[in-house]
Amino acid sequence: MRLLKIELEMIRLELAQERKAYLEIADQLAVLERASMDLKTERDLWMERYFKALAARSSRRPVIPPGILRRLLWLCHPDRHGDSEAANTATAWLLSQRKR
Numbered sequence: 001m002r003l004l005k006i007e008l009e010m011i012r013l014e015l016a017q018e019r020k021a022y023l024e025i026a027d028q029l030a031v032l033e034r035a036s037m038d039l040k041t042e043r044d045l046w047m048e049r050y051f052k053a054l055a056a057r058s059s060r061r062p063v064i065p066p067g068i069l070r071r072l073l074w075l076c077h078p079d080r081h082g083d084s085e086a087a088n089t090a091t092a093w094l095l096s097q098r099k100r
Helices: 002-060 066-076 085-098
Strands: none
Touching: 002 085, 066 085
């Protein structure tokens, strides 16, 4: 009986250590997820600035005809490509071309 009590106490201590480690990792994950969201927001702001600067700089280039632009937007739209980063980038660039 004494051995069982000792074994049970060891299991309780191990379980407490595992729970503490789990909670620490969960906290770290939450911090990383917040940092990831902040970085994505900052990336989006910089991409927007980049495309505005690119559109302003490329004002000497020929304008994409509206019909072609509409087709290109339809073809590369993120909804058609699982909201991929490439589709978002291409769509943002095409939309910046529309505003010229």
